[in-house]
Amino acid sequence: MPNLAFFEPILIFTLLNVAMTIGLYVTALSGQLSMATAAIAGVGGYASGILTVKFGVPFLPAVAAGAFMGGALGCILALLTLKMRDFILKLTTLAAGEALSVLAFNWDYIGGANSFTGLEPHTGVFTCLVVALLAFYVAWRFDGSRLGYAARAVRDDPLAAASMGVSVAQVRIITFTLGSALIGMAGAVQAHYLLVITPSQLGFFVSLNYVIFLLFGGLQTLAGPILGAVVLTALPEALRFANEYRLIVYGLIIVGVMLWRPDGLLTRTPLGVARRILGFTLRPARLPKGALRAEDVLSPILPGDGVAMTKRN
Amino acid sequence: MDLFLQQLSNGLVIGSTYAVVAVGFALAFTVLRVIQFAHPDVFMIGMFTGMVAAGFVPGGGLAVALLGGAVGSTAIGAIIERTVVAPLRGRDVLTTLIATLGVSVILQNGMAVIVGPDPIPYPRLLPARFYEIGPVLLTLRQMFCLGLCALLLVLASLYVRRTHIGRATRAIAERPDVAAAFGVDVRRVCQITFWLASTMAGLAAVAVGSLYGSASAFVGLLYGLKAFICMLVAGNRYFEAVIAVGLALGVLEALVTGYVSSSLRDAVAFFVLIGVLYLRPNGLFGSYAT
Amino acid sequence: MSALLKIEGLAVSYGSVPAVDGVSLEIEPGELRVILGANGAGKTTIIKTIMGLLKPRSGTIRFDGESDLLRLRPHQIHQLGIAWVPEARQLWNTMTVLDNLRMGAFEVRDKAMVERRIGEMFERFPRLAERRHQLAGSLSGGEQQMVAIARALVSNPRLLLMDEPSLGLAPIVVRDVFALAQEINTMGIAVLMVEQNARQSLKVAHFAYLLELGRVVEAGPAAEIAGKKSVQDVFLGGSA
Numbered sequence: 001m002p003n004l005a006f007f008e009p010i011l012i013f014t015l016l017n018v019a020m021t022i023g024l025y026v027t028a029l030s031g032q033l034s035m036a037t038a039a040i041a042g043v044g045g046y047a048s049g050i051l052t053v054k055f056g057v058p059f060l061p062a063v064a065a066g067a068f069m070g071g072a073l074g075c076i077l078a079l080l081t082l083k084m085r086d087f088i089l090k091l092t093t094l095a096a097g098e099a100l101s102v103l104a105f106n107w108d109y110i111g112g113a114n115s116f117t118g119l120e121p122h123t124g125v126f127t128c129l130v131v132a133l134l135a136f137y138v139a140w141r142f143d144g145s146r147l148g149y150a151a152r153a154v155r156d157d158p159l160a161a162a163s164m165g166v167s168v169a170q171v172r173i174i175t176f177t178l179g180s181a182l183i184g185m186a187g188a189v190q191a192h193y194l195l196v197i198t199p200s201q202l203g204f205f206v207s208l209n210y211v212i213f214l215l216f217g218g219l220q221t222l223a224g225p226i227l228g229a230v231v232l233t234a235l236p237e238a239l240r241f242a243n244e245y246r247l248i249v250y251g252l253i254i255v256g257v258m259l260w261r262p263d264g265l266l267t268r269t270p271l272g273v274a275r276r277i278l279g280f281t282l283r284p285a286r287l288p289k290g291a292l293r294a295e296d297v298l299s300p301i302l303p304g305d306g307v308a309m310t311k312r313n
Numbered sequence: 314m315d316l317f318l319q320q321l322s323n324g325l326v327i328g329s330t331y332a333v334v335a336v337g338f339a340l341a342f343t344v345l346r347v348i349q350f351a352h353p354d355v356f357m358i359g360m361f362t363g364m365v366a367a368g369f370v371p372g373g374g375l376a377v378a379l380l381g382g383a384v385g386s387t388a389i390g391a392i393i394e395r396t397v398v399a400p401l402r403g404r405d406v407l408t409t410l411i412a413t414l415g416v417s418v419i420l421q422n423g424m425a426v427i428v429g430p431d432p433i434p435y436p437r438l439l440p441a442r443f444y445e446i447g448p449v450l451l452t453l454r455q456m457f458c459l460g461l462c463a464l465l466l467v468l469a470s471l472y473v474r475r476t477h478i479g480r481a482t483r484a485i486a487e488r489p490d491v492a493a494a495f496g497v498d499v500r501r502v503c504q505i506t507f508w509l510a511s512t513m514a515g516l517a518a519v520a521v522g523s524l525y526g527s528a529s530a531f532v533g534l535l536y537g538l539k540a541f542i543c544m545l546v547a548g549n550r551y552f553e554a555v556i557a558v559g560l561a562l563g564v565l566e567a568l569v570t571g572y573v574s575s576s577l578r579d580a581v582a583f584f585v586l587i588g589v590l591y592l593r594p595n596g597l598f599g600s601y602a603t
Numbered sequence: 604m605s606a607l608l609k610i611e612g613l614a615v616s617y618g619s620v621p622a623v624d625g626v627s628l629e630i631e632p633g634e635l636r637v638i639l640g641a642n643g644a645g646k647t648t649i650i651k652t653i654m655g656l657l658k659p660r661s662g663t664i665r666f667d668g669e670s671d672l673l674r675l676r677p678h679q680i681h682q683l684g685i686a687w688v689p690e691a692r693q694l695w696n697t698m699t700v701l702d703n704l705r706m707g708a709f710e711v712r713d714k715a716m717v718e719r720r721i722g723e724m725f726e727r728f729p730r731l732a733e734r735r736h737q738l739a740g741s742l743s744g745g746e747q748q749m750v751a752i753a754r755a756l757v758s759n760p761r762l763l764l765m766d767e768p769s770l771g772l773a774p775i776v777v778r779d780v781f782a783l784a785q786e787i788n789t790m791g792i793a794v795l796m797v798e799q800n801a802r803q804s805l806k807v808a809h810f811a812y813l814l815e816l817g818r819v820v821e822a823g824p825a826a827e828i829a830g831k832k833s834v835q836d837v838f839l840g841g842s843a
Contacts, residue, residue, distance in 0.1 A: 251418030
C-alpha cells in the first residue's frame with residue numbers, strides 16, 4: 001500500500017473543493033457569479049469554530065450552524081446586489097469578501113491577526129466524502145427542479161423571465177442562499193481539518209480559485225464544476241516533482257484551456273469534450289416529459305400576473 | 314494640521330502611482346473589454362527590467378532604468394496582447410479575466426523562480442535628499458515619483474482627448490462596431506492602446522521601486538487590486554475621473570494610516586468600492602455600457 | 604451596366620437561428636434601392652453583413668465587380684467606398700458633433716480634404732454648424748439623423764447604406780430624411796436603404812425588394828412593387 005497519509009490531504013481538499021465549487025455553481029445558476037466563495041466558507045468556518053471552541057457545541061450542529069451562517073451571508077449578498085448588473089455584482093461580492101477578511105483581521109474575539117485556533121479535529125476523508133455527495137445531491141436535485149429551470153431562465157434573460165411570472169429577486173436570493181449554505185457547510189468541515197482559520201483565507205485570491213475551478217470545468221452542466229475542482233486541486237499536487245515551476249505550469253494550463261475552450265472544458269453541446277472524456281454529461285435530475293412549457297415550469301414559483309397574461313394570449 | 318498636510322502629500326505620491334496603473338486598466342478595459350488582470354504584473358516586470366538595465370550600464374542610473382522599465386513592460390504587454398488578449402477579444406469578460414489571471418500566475422511565479430519569493434533591494438537611483446516645502450517634508454524620490462506619474466497622466470489624457478488615434482480609442486469604447494465601419498482598424502488601435510498602457514506601467518514601476526528601495530515578484534497583488542478598484546469607483550467613461558479617484562484613494566489611505574491605524578489602510582479601498590457600487594453601480598462618473 | 608454591389612445566396616444565422624436565408628440582390632451605380640420588411644425580416648442583418656460586422660454562413664458579396672467583401676474587415680470595406688447610416692443613428696454620444704464627423708473619415712490621411720468635406724456638410728446642414736461643439740447625445744432625434752448622414756458622407760462614399768433612417772423620427776422630419784436620401788442619390792451616390800416605411804421610401808426609390816423572414820419574396824421597380832396587393836396589405840393598408 002503506498003503511503004496513504006500522503007494522499008489523504010489531497011483527497012480531503014479535492015472533496016471539499018468539489019463541494020464548494022458545486023455551491024458556487026448553484027449560486028451562478030441564476031447568473032450571479034459570486035466572487036466571495038472563500039469569505040462565505042470562512043464565515044462558515046468561524047461560526048462552527050466559535051460554537052465548538054467557545055460554547056462546547058458538538059461537531060454536527062456546529063457544521064449545520066456554519067451552513068446556516070454561510071447561507072445567511074449569501075442571502076445578504078444577494079439582497080445587496082439584487083439590482084446590480086452582472087459585472088458590477090461580481091465586483092461587489094469581491095469587495096464584500098475582502099472587507100470581511102479585513103474585519104476578521106481586526107476582530108480580536110475571533111483571534112484577529114493571530115488567527116482563530118483551538119479547533120478540534122473532526123474531519124476525515126469520510127466526512128468530506130459525505131459533504132461532497134450531499135452537495136452534489138442537493139445541486140443535482142435543484143438543477144432539475146422547477147426552481148432550477150426558473151434560475152436558468154433568469155440567467156439567460158431576466159426581463160423575459162420576469163414577464164413569464166418569475167420573481168427574479170426571489171430566484172436570485174434562493175440560489176445565492178442555497179449555494180452559499182453548501183459553501184458554508186464545506187467551510188465549517190474544512191475548519192475542523194485545518195484546525196486554524198486565518199483572516200487571509202477569506203480573501204479575494206482564495207475566492208478566485210473557486211471561480212477558476214468553475215469556469216475551467218465549465219458552468220453549463222453540473223459535471224463542469226466537479227471536473228474543474230478535481231483537476232485543478234489534484235494538478236498542483238501531481239506537479240510536485242516540478243517543484244518551483246508547478247505554479248507556472250498551472251497558469252499555463254489555465255490560459256491554454258481558456259484559449260482552447262473559452263466556455264470551459266465541459267459544455268452542453270453533444271460534441272463537447274465531455275462526451276469524449278467521460279462518455280456522458282450530467283443532466284438535470286428530472287427532465288419533465290414532453291415539450292416544456294414556460295407556464296409549467298414557472299407558475300408554482302410565483303402565481304403572478306405574468307402567467308395569467310400568457311394564458312390570455 | 315502639519316500631520317494632515319504631510320499625509321496629504323504622502324498620499325498624493327502613492328495615489329499618483331495607483332492612478333497610473335488604474336488608467337492602464339481603464340484603457341484596456343474600455344477599448345478591449347478585457348480586464349487585464351496581469352497589468353500589475355506587467356508593472357512588476359517593468360520594475361525588474363529597469364533594475365537589470367540600471368545594473369548593466371554603470372553610471373547610467375535613472376535614465377537607463379526608466380528606459381529598461383519601459384522596454385521590458387512594453388515587450389511583455391505586447392506578448393500578452395498577441396497571445397492571450399487578442400484571440401479572446403469579444404469573448405465574455407470573465408473568460409478573459411480568468412485567462413489574464415493565468416498569465417498573472419505565470420508572471421509572478423516565473424519571476425519568483427528567478428529572484429526568489431521574497432522582496433529584494435532595489436537600486437535607489439536618486440540621492441537621499443529632503444526638501445521642506447512649508448510644513449511638509451518630501452524626499453527627492455517622492456517628488457520624482459509624483460512628477461513622473463503626473464507627466465504620464467497628463468500625456469495619457471492628451472492622447473485620449475487630442476490625438477487622432479486617441480479619438481478612435483474613445484470611438485471604440487463607445488461603439489466598437491460603428492468605429493470599425495468608419496475605417497478604424499479596431500485590432501490595431503487596441504494593440505497600440507495596450508502597448509501604451511504597458512509602457513506607462515513600466516515607467517511608473519521604476520519610480521516606485523526607487524521610492525521603496527525594494528522589489529518583489531508579488532508586488533502586483535494588492536497594488537493591482539487597488540488600482541482596479543479605482544477604475545471601478547470612477548467608472549470608465551472619463552479617464553480624468555480614474556486619475557482623480559486614484560489620487561483620492563492614496564490620500565485617504567495616508568490619512569487613515571496617520572489618524573486611525575495602518576492595519577485598516579488596505580481595507581479602505583474595499584469599503585469605498587462597496588459603498589460606491591451600491592449607490593452608483595456604474596461608478597461615480599459613469600461607464601460605457603458593456 | 605454592371606452592378607456596383609452584388610449579393611448572391613447570402614445566408615446568415617445567429618447561433619442556429621437563421622436570420623437571412625439565401626438572399627440575392629444588387630444595386631447599380633447611381634441607383635436608390637430599398638429593402639422593405641417588417642421587424643425581424645433580416646434587413647439590418649443584411650446591412651451589417653455588407654459592412655463586414657457579421658460573418659455569413661454562405662453566399663458571396665461583390666463590390667465594384669471584383670472585390671470580395673467577405674474576405675475584408677470592416678475598416679477595409681469602408682475604405683472601398685461604402686458608408687453606413689446605422690439603425691437608430693448610433694452616434695458617438697460622448698463626442699462633439701465635429702468629432703463625430705471627423706471620425707467619419709478616420710483613415711483619410713489628407714487632413715485638409717477632411718476639413719473641406721466637413722465644411723461642405725456644415726454648409727448643407729447649417730443647424731449642425733451651430734451645434735458643432737455640442738455633444739452629439741444632446742441633439743434632437745432629427746438633428747442626430749443629420750449628423751449620422753453627414754458622418755457617412757464625409758468620406759465621400761460610392762455606396763451609402765441607410766438602415767431605417769426614419770425610425771423614431773417625427774413625421775415632418777421623416778419627409779426631410781427621404782428627400783435627403785434622394786438628394787444624395789442625385790449627387791451620384793448609390794443608396795441602399797432598408798425601411799419599414801413603404802409609402803415614403805417607395806416614392807423615392809427606383810427599385811424595391813420585399814423581405815419576409817429572411818427571404819426576398821418580391822423584387823421589382825418601386826412603382827410596380829407599390830402596386831402589389833401583398834405590399835399594400837402589409838405596408839400601405841390600414842393596419843397600423
